[in-house]
Amino acid sequence: MRTVDVSSKPTTLRTAKAYGRIRLSPQTVKAILEGKIPKGNVLEASKLAGIMSVKRTSELLPFCHPLTFQHAQVDINIKEDTIEAFSYVKGIERTGYEMEALTSVAICLLTIYDMCKGMDPSMVIEEIKLIEKTGGKSHWAKDLSDKRVLVLAEEELFNIIAGYLEKLNPLVVSTQEAEGYHMVISTQDIPIAEEFYGLEIVVNQTLFSLLPTYLRKGVRVGKDPLGRVVIHIEPSEHIISAFFENFSQLLGTWADG
Structure with a gap:
């Protein structure tokens, strides 16, 4: 029990x-x-x-x-x-x-x-x-059923991210840069034209409370120059797992924004 x-x-x-x-x-x-x-x-x-x-x-x-x-x-x-x-x-x-x-x-x-x-x-x-x-979550959770997601990460971290994304039923998960993507999730530094500072504070405070000895750069959230929602995650298996376990059900809402 x-x-x-x-x-x-x-x-x-x-x-x-x-x-x-x-x-x-x-x-x-x-x-x-x-x-x-x-x-x-x-x-x-x-x-x-x-x-x-x-x-x-x-x-x-x-x-x-x-x-x-x-x-x-x-x-x-x-x-x-x-x-x-x-x-x-x-x-x-x-x-x-x-x-x-x-x-x-x-x-x-x-x-x-x-x-x-x-x-x-x-x-x-x-x-x-x-x-x-x-x-x-019935009021705020949303999956990625109609969204195309671009993932930029080395193979091991890509597999971890893709495993979490599969549970959200995205339309496409790809490592190939192309037009028509709604969201970019990256462990690599990529340009962010509009940063969502308030959202970043909430995310990183949560991650720090869970993993104070692992968190360094944390997570950045915003939009890139093409208007796509961008999530830059510190390249750490622990940080990636903690991020998705806490915030994956919000990704569909962020992708709409």
Whole structure:
């Protein structure tokens, strides 16, 4: 058994929303609204429990990574015989907040159940589900399915680069200079007419955090005089592997830019 290794995923802004509902008798709902539940304010207690559970999700679920988050919110909608709970979790991390949002809803509803079970033993938690998540690779990852890629590198390094590129389904991977290429990946010094400095900073900070003893020149990103996207990678097997393992799913987006 093991957790999923997310060390090679980029940190991105991620969100998750979850929903759940509990069915109660109309008399119990009325007692909640009138503040007549002996254990106290059910609505406020359940919302607080839902928010607190976001912080403790990884302690409850053995394969869930402990995540920091920047925002958590729980809202409640009351109907005649139902209480609906909505959770929203937001943060910058390497993996998503689905389990935090789902746990938040579950604990919110269980708190309602716990506080009202003496009055209404017929309560039923009917549904808990994820309703939205953003920020994962389904939102920013893109392959190279319609792109022609020129690779300039010695044979050993070319084979490593080509192996990573094959997973992105490029239209063509070639070592022969010609017209019509969308992207150039090179371990050789080539001219860059327009450098993407902000992107380079992010890439090289990530590479340094992974390989501080190997990184020297790092990676340059920009456009060459022909307008093609250029990625110049330090000629190191370690740097090349770390670059593709962290940023390969962004290459399709860069090639469009």
